[in-house]
Amino acid sequence: xxxxxxxxxxxxxxxxxxxxxxxxALIVGIVFLALELGKYGWAVSA
Amino acid sequence: xxxxxKVLVVVHLVLSVLFMAFAGAVYTSQTNWRTKHDAxxxxxxxxxxxxxxDQQALQTSITELNAKLAATQNEKTTxxxxxxxxxxxxxxxxxxxxxxxxxxxxxxxxxxxxxxEAEERSKEAQVQRARNMELTQSRSTLSGDLNSVRDELxxxxxxVADNQEKYDALLKNYGTMRAYLASKDLPTDPRVMSVxxxxxxxxxxxxxxxxxxxxxxxxxxxxxxxxxxxxINEHTMTIYRGDKYLGRIRLVDVRPDRSVGVVVDTAPNSxxxxxxxxxxxx
Numbered sequence: 547x548x549x550x551x552x553x554x555x556x557x558x559x560x561x562x563x564x565x566x567x568x569x570x571a572l573i574v575g576i577v578f579l580a581l582e583l584g585k586y587g588w589a590v591s592a
Numbered sequence: 593x594x595x596x597x598k599v600l601v602v603v604h605l606v607l608s609v610l611f612m613a614f615a616g617a618v619y620t621s622q623t624n625w626r627t628k629h630d631a632x633x634x635x636x637x638x639x640x641x642x643x644x645x646d647q648q649a650l651q652t653s654i655t656e657l658n659a660k661l662a663a664t665q666n667e668k669t670t671x672x673x674x675x676x677x678x679x680x681x682x683x684x685x686x687x688x689x690x691x692x693x694x695x696x697x698x699x700x701x702x703x704x705x706x707x708x709e710a711e712e713r714s715k716e717a718q719v720q721r722a723r724n725m726e727l728t729q730s731r732s733t734l735s736g737d738l739n740s741v742r743d744e745l746x747x748x749x750x751x752v753a754d755n756q757e758k759y760d761a762l763l764k765n766y767g768t769m770r771a772y773l774a775s776k777d778l779p780t781d782p783r784v785m786s787v788x789x790x791x792x793x794x795x796x797x798x799x800x801x802x803x804x805x806x807x808x809x810x811x812x813x814x815x816x817x818x819x820x821x822x823x824i825n826e827h828t829m830t831i832y833r834g835d836k837y838l839g840r841i842r843l844v845d846v847r848p849d850r851s852v853g854v855v856v857d858t859a860p861n862s863x864x865x866x867x868x869x870x871x872x873x874x
Contacts, residue, residue, distance in 0.1 A: 559593070561593060561597070561598055561601045564601050564602065564604075564605045565601055565604070565605070567605055567608075567609075568601075568604050568605040568607075568608035568609070569608070571605075571608035571609050571611065571612035572608045572611060572612070574612045574615070574616070575608070575611040575612040575613075575614070575615035575616070576615070577615075578612070578615035578616050578618065578619040579615050579618070579619070581619055582615075582618055582619050582622060585624055585626065586625075586626050587626070
């Protein structure tokens with residue numbers, strides 16, 4: 547890995563946006579799964 | 593940012609999107625298995641209850657069926673006994689049937705014999721009927737003859753009655769005449785009267801014996817002729833030897849083949865002996 551310069555403050559690029567988008571997708575998926583688990587009363591054992 | 597970081601970001605984004613899509617799909621289209629589980633659990637409980645009820649009912653039915661089975665077995669035993677009894681009865685009836693068949697054959701034979709006998713009797717009856725007709729005709733003829741005979745018998749009875757009257761009158765006259773002849777010392781025996789009125793038949797015989805009575809002066813001789821030769825009492829016969837007259841006898845006891853006579857006349861100096869001849873011809 548190449549060393550990073552400490553004086554430059556990189557500006558957010560498209561890939562940061564993509565990371566936020568993937569974060570949002572993960573949160574939405576987790577919500578869906580939580581809602582689904584709520585239907586079963588949060589019982590995880592068989 | 594390096595190229596690898598960029599690739600990882602993109603992959604991370606893709607995988608996040610996929611995760612979100614799958615989670616949304618699960619949330620929107622997934623079936624609520626818990627509700628179905630509860631419904632099925634209720635159904636199972638009801639089914640179990642029903643099964644217990646059915647099991648109890650089935651147990652009751654099994655008990656009843658066992659009782660029925662026991663009763664049926666008892667009945668089966670009874671019926672088997674009856675079947676055996678019926679088999680025995682059937683065997684006895686079979687034997688009796690055979691006996692009856694044998695008897696029937698015998699009776700059939702007897703019936704055939706009786707039928708033949710009846711036919712023969714029918715033929716005999718026809719013959720007897722024809723004979724009866726002949727006898728009827730004969731009876732009619734004999735009846736006519738009987739009537740004729742009865743008529744003749746009636747006329748004969750009339751004649752007999754007439755003759756009886758004549759006989760009674762003649763008998764009365766006969767008695768009167770016998771009394772009259774007796775009063776005049778005349779013979780009343782018809783045979784003596786016939787001797788006096790008609791000559792004796794021509795008979796020749798011999799003297800079988802001659803004997804003089806011890807008491808009295810009569811000489812009795814036995815001769816070889818009698819009633820069979822036509823002689824009767826009071827007939828007189830001449831005794832001779834060769835051409836010499838010896839005397840006469842009067843018959844006093846005449847038998848069928850012998851007679852006894854009393855010497856009523858003797859020639860002088862003559863002796864009557866055995867083997868001298870007697871005759872009625874002189």
